[in-house]
Amino acid sequence: MKVTAVETVRIPRHRQQLWVQVHTDEGPIGLGETCIGPATVEAHIHETVAPHLLGTDPLRTGHHWRRLYDTFVGYGGTGAETRGLSAVDLALWDIRGQADGRPLYEVLGGRVRDDIRIYNTCAGYGYGRGNAGALLASDRATPGDRGLPTADRPGPYEDLEAAIRRPGDLASDLLGQGITGMKLWPFxxxxxxxxxxxxxxxxxxxxxxxxxxIRDAVGDSMDVMLELHALWDLPTARRIAEATADLGLYWIEDPLKADDLEAVARFARSSRVPVALGETLGTRWSFAQLLDRQAADVVMFDLGWVGGLSEAQRISAMAETRHLPVAPHDCTGPVVLTASTHLAVHAPNAVLQETVRAYYTGWYRDVVTELPQIADGRIAPPDTPGLGTALRPDVLDHPDTTRTVTALGDLR
Incomplete structure (x- = not known):
């Protein structure tokens, strides 16, 4: 089998997203995804990634990962090069599963569980869906920026608004669907x-x-995660942690920016609540520093940013050696959610899978053919070969969709 073309797909109504399709001469088409700065990532893929992949065996995932990583000018981080590598790596794993005729969790080594518990990140339909607004980190719960609803309400799950105005009712509603974990950012x-x-x-x-x-409404029936979005300095994050310490929080997430892991470790040592960290970090080397500094109790990564499924699997194993759980991140896209679910039922130390019900009942279904099954607060991956999903034909054929292809003949 050989790679014959590398294609990027952009959809104006999902302007933070980039999808990658890796085409082969034997039929399988691998699908990958990343988000934030799609034009920059797209340029890297066609300039650097495609010339490496074209004409090669797509099943050599480890070889491709290492060669593409070695093309970086800088190493680590979640910049455009890592995000491009992440998307392509997902696509190559998808091809491997299709070529083997097995779902991705089987290719990884099989399930250790049939499904895994989810928690709901309390975002609404418009959260993070803008352009510059998705990059702002200063007022994520204020009108006009991070997705509070306007007069146009596309569905029943405006969970950001509910988290701000009716958090107790929101917790009761989630429990009614069997969802026993919720994450919100009231500060x-x-x-x-x-x-x-x-x-x-x-x-x-x-x-x-x-x-x-939330506690007054549902007691201890709901696990509550506090998201701080790395907006605070160390003493102020500590004040917030102390003020909330008697509420039995499941974790505090991203209390500080991950650019100084020693500062995060100082916070973790002073906190009575476990710390979740890692979604903004890329590659195993960054996570090795996180683990060495004991900066997190729950290791989080996003498969579209960290270096793909290859790297997430390695990081999960590293965390397991430190007796730490992993919780894959998803507030980003349907392909990342699907791939994360395959990993989460395979990795022994996976504890939770993040979901956003406004997304997986909404725009995710508009983009891909299949999604993981969610029932009674648990999620299971597709059982069909590879990822088990693909971009919808009507999405690919839509006149507003931009498809850019670099093929073998283009390099001659």
Whole structure:
């Protein structure tokens, strides 16, 4: 089998996303995905990745990963090169599964569980779907930026709005669907005024009050994750952690930016609540530093940013040697969710799979042919070969869709 073409797909209504299709001479087409800065990633794929892959055996995933990683000017991180590598790596694993006639979890080594528990990240339909707004990290829960609803309401799950205004009702609604974990960010709106360097007692009370409403409504039936989105400095993040310490939080996520893992480790040592960290890190070398510094209790990664499925599998094994769980991230796209679910039922130390119900009941279904099955608060991957999903034909054929192809003949 040989790679005959590398194709990128962009859809205007999903302008943060980039899909990659790797075509072969024997029929299988592998699908990958990443998000944020798609034009930059797309340029890297056609300039650097495609010339390497074309004419080669797509089943040599480890060889391709190493060769493409070695083309980087800098190493590690989640920049355009790592995101491009991540998307292509997912596509190559998809080809391997299709070539073997087996679902991806079987190619990885088989299931250790049939399905895995999910939690709901309380985003709405518009969360992160804008252009520049998706890159802002200063006011993620304020109108006009991070996706609070307008007059156009495409469905019943405006969970960002509910998390801000009716968190107790939201928790009850999630439990009614069998979902026993929820993540929200009640302090984000206060960060912009001081660039994360201070928070007032009144703001602490108000943000903590939203979390307390969940406990008052459903007691301990709901695991509550507090997202801080790396908006705060160390002393202020500690104040937030202390203010919420009696609420039995499941974890505190991204308390600080991951550019100084020693500072995160200092936070973790002072926190009575486990720390989840890693979605903004790329490659095993960054995660080795995270593990060495004991900066996280729950290791998180995004398959579209970390270096793909190859790297996520290695990082899961590294975390297992430290007796730490992993929880794949997804607030990004349907292909990443599908691939993450395959990994989550295979990795022994996977504990939870992130989901966004506004996404997997909404725009995810508009883009791909199949999604993992979610029932009673648990998720299971498709049983068909490879990832078990593909871009919908109507998406590929839509006149607004942009498809860019680099094929073997283009390199002559």
């Amino acid at each position: 984000d709106e206060y960060a912009a005024a001081t660039a994360g360097h201070d928070i007032s007692p009144a703001q602490l009370r108000e943000g903590t009050g939203k979390l307390r409403e």
